[in-house]
Amino acid sequence: QAIYRKDYHQPDFFIESIDLHFSLDEDVTLVHSQMVIRPRTTNQTVPLVLQGESLVLKNLKLNGQVLNTHDYQVDKIHLTIPTVPTQSFTLETIVEIKPQENTALTGLYKSSGNYCTQCEAEGFRRITYFLDRPDVMARYTTTIVADKNRYPVLLSNGNRVEYGELTDGRHWVKWADPFPKPSYLFALVAGNLHCHGGKFVTRSGREVRLEIWVEPQNHDQCEHALQSLAKAMRWDEERFGLEYDLDIYMIVAVSDFNMGAMENKGLNVFNAKFVLCRPDTATDDDYENIEAVIAHEYFHNWTGNRVTCRDWFQLTLKEGLTVFRDQSFTEEMTSAAVKRIQDVRILRTSQFAEDQSPMAHPIRPESYIEMNNFYTVTVYNKGAEVIRLYQTLLGKDGFRRGMDLYFQRHDGQAVTCDDFRAAMADANKMDLSQFERWYDQAGTPVVDVLGTYNALEKTYSLTLRQQIPANLQAWHIPIAVGLLGKNGQDLPLQLATETNSNRTCIIELREVEQTVTFVNIPEAPIPSLLRHFSAPIKLNFSRQREELAFLMAHDSDPFNRWEAGQQLAQQVIFDLLADWQADKPLQLDPLFSNAVLKILQDTQLEGSIKALMLTLPTEGFLGQQQAEVAVEGLFTVRQFVLQQLAQDHYTQWLTIYKANHHTPYSNEASAIACRRLKNVALHYLCRLDTAETTALAEQQFTQSDNMTDQQSALSCLVNTTGTAKTIALTRFYTQWKENPLVLDKWFSVQAMSYLPDTFENVQALLQHSDFNLKNPNRARSLLAVFSQNQAQFHRADGLAYQLQADIVLQLNTLNPQIASRFVSVFNHWRRFDPARQALMQTQLTRIIQHPDLSKDVYEVVSKSLNAQ
Ligand code: ARG
Ligand code: ZN
DSSP, X not given: OOEEGGGOOOOSEEEEEEEEEEEXXXXXXXXXXXXXXXXXXXXXXXXXXEEOOSOEEEEEEETTEEOOGGGOEEOSSEEEESOOOSSOXXXXXXXXXXXXXXXXXXXXXXXXXXXXXXXTTTTGXXXXXXXXXXTOOEEEEEEEEEETTTOOEEEESSEEEEEEEOTTSEEEEEEEEEEEEOGGGOOEEXXXXXXXXXXXXXXXXXXXEEEEEEOGGGGGGOHHHHHHXXXXXXXXXXXXXXXXXXXXXXXXXXXOOSSSEEOOTTEEEEEGGGXXXXXXXXXXXXXXXXXXXXXHHHHTTTBTTTBEESSGGGHHHHHHHHHHHHHHHHHHHSOHHHHHHHHHHHIIIIIHHHHTSTTOXXXXXXXXXXXXXXXXHIIIIIHHHHHHHHHHHHHHHHHHHHHHHHHHHHTTOEEOHHHHHHHHHHHHTOOOSGGXXXXXXXXXXXXXXXXXEETTTTEEEEEEEEEOOTTOOOOOXXXXXXXXXXXXXXXXXXXXXXXXXXXXXXXXXXXXXXXXXXOOOOSOOEEEESGGGOSSSEEEOOOOHHHHHHHHHHOSSHHHHHHHHHHHHHHHHHHHHHHHHTTOOOOOOHHHHHHHHHHHHOSSSOHHHHXXXXXXXXXXXXXXXXXXXXXXXXXXXXXXXXXXXXXXXXHHHHHXXXXXXXXXXXXXXXXXXXXXXXXXXXXXXXXXXXHHHHHHHHHHHHHOSSHHHHHHHHHHHTTOSSSHHHHHHHHHHHHHTTOHHHHHHHHHHHHTOOSTTHHHHHHHHHTSTTOOTTSHHHHIIIIIHHHTOHHHXXXXXXXXXXXXXXXXXHHHHHOHHHHHHXXXXXXXXXXXXXXXXXXXXXXXXXXXXXXXXXXXXXXXXXXXXXXX
């Protein structure tokens, strides 16, 4: 059942062109396809095997001749023609499909009455018979016929070349895409949509029409998406010399979408969540995510579409690279340090956890059962870290040289991660063979570091040692290091082997163990290690709390300043946990409380960084650091620390709150920073659950003119114990019940509550008339969010597990991709105590015994149960 990377073979046939004709109808949709197929070699006698799923074959012609039923075979997933010509030939098929019954949201389906498609990875085969693999690149023309009243807008890839009307109230449009592309980039949209248009002139003078297509009622929520697109287009020209290549770029927002968005050539289809926004409906984070996802999909036009993947094992070739590109873009558009911290947080909470789970895989997996299960944080986010490693090793200019060579060599091709690595190596005349291990080896590298100061010689040595698991080999790891003097300033760094000196130096760790020595170090320094998180590893270096507080106050690298604060908080929390487990009274270390106070009072520190530094590590992240997750203990102790910090610095929180509360709304970084700070302050204050703090939140809730403040206030209020909570929830619901994306927030805020009745509340919300399991955003807003609420989801009685499994089984038939995501929370079952393990195992066993399990769910659950 599994497919292996080592089994890759070139296709036996190529498809030069495909002419598609869609007749969209409420009952059955007819898809007529005409392909020109060319055998790879002359005189080959292999059968032609096309993929096709949930299709009803109505007609089949080869070179214009209808085929007899004994000339071909059809099974559930193939169309096989044993004998075909040895020269190029045409194949014509007509199939019937029913998009209106498609709840899996892959292939052609309906969303809010409109037709749309999602073909990556293997959805095109649910539209027509095809060689549905990325190394088969064809030229597409697409004609769409549909009722003109219901579906006035008909879109597909490329340029609109012809259109007309039929006498029966239907109309048609024909599109032609001049660029050959793999089938996963095909797209079609038909519906009643409003266009928010603009234009962009490329630096070489091409005028590009930009179109954002949305449901008519959302016409006033498109401008930010449009601006983001233009910014991304400009940035890619400036940073990478990459220009857009068609005369039109379309983005369509749909409400039912499994993922974030899809980079179909010239016609991106987006989850509405990553397009629509207005200050009163979308938070600052929503704005930032929209800009990032729009950029991500745009960047795919070169990294993904012009140069695509040879096979799906190479997914990180386009995704890791494109995530790295969108991260770099956001770093330059906003704040590099803030963005880096946010990205590392995601990597460490989700990807490091995936590495610890039975679904652990290298960024280039060796096998899969269902490809959709490998659109993971490992392939995407760790993949982006690996691309960042090239840049760290080669420098920005060297990286750019590598990119240039990559496009020069491979434009128009379907290639591999090795091709990318070779371009980087060749362009820089550097040996990157050891670097392949980042693609081969799963897991998070661990590096232990020891530092020694020699007062006599005035040298400081760092010994770095990689922990190499059995059967693996040493990674090639760049580690950025600085040394702080007693005054908190960076010392000039000079390696024993070098004459030049610097404040941050990159140590290239290639061996299992290496020692580097810095000379002319006048005093015992405090090392700042792995600055800006220069590699996706775990670095162990034992430190006293004083030292962490010192780095937290002084490190010139903002990332490491934040990191020191997180490590300090973690130490404090784990020590308190030991006390709690030993039934001792809890007392917050004044050193930590003071370190927090210093941050609160620091007038130099940028507001967004400050807000991040005032945020404790999550229960999920803390749990990951333990051999066995202490569910109740972590929850109790973390709550205690938050409460204590709220009390200790009550006046300072209030001061910060008031100082930042009156900044008028704007989408500028400085105004965003004010909102971040004041909302962190509000959350601390509301921990005290007094009449005064609740009044503050209520006031903000009713008076705010933007969603950031309104949602923040609401999320404070849901954790209060008086009537304010119900009043606010009702009010929010009434205000926003017509806006699905905002209503999602209403569900989420409740699912995130830390009050003990959260599970019962989630159960009740499942019955709410606005809950709809078929809509992925709504399902995620309640259930995926709840499953991240560690203490409430992992209730000791296992009721939440049972509920989750019930949902997974329902989704298994409705939408296997979402089912598989939802079942993944159980992946970590062995990291919990025996009682919880047994409860989760029971649910996993129940799921795997279910008849008709999708490949998606089967793969995750079977790996989860079998792994040690
Ligand atoms: N390529 C899309 C994106 O990044 C994601 C599509 C995922 N689709 C899927 N079926 N897993 O940017
Ligand atoms: Zn992508």
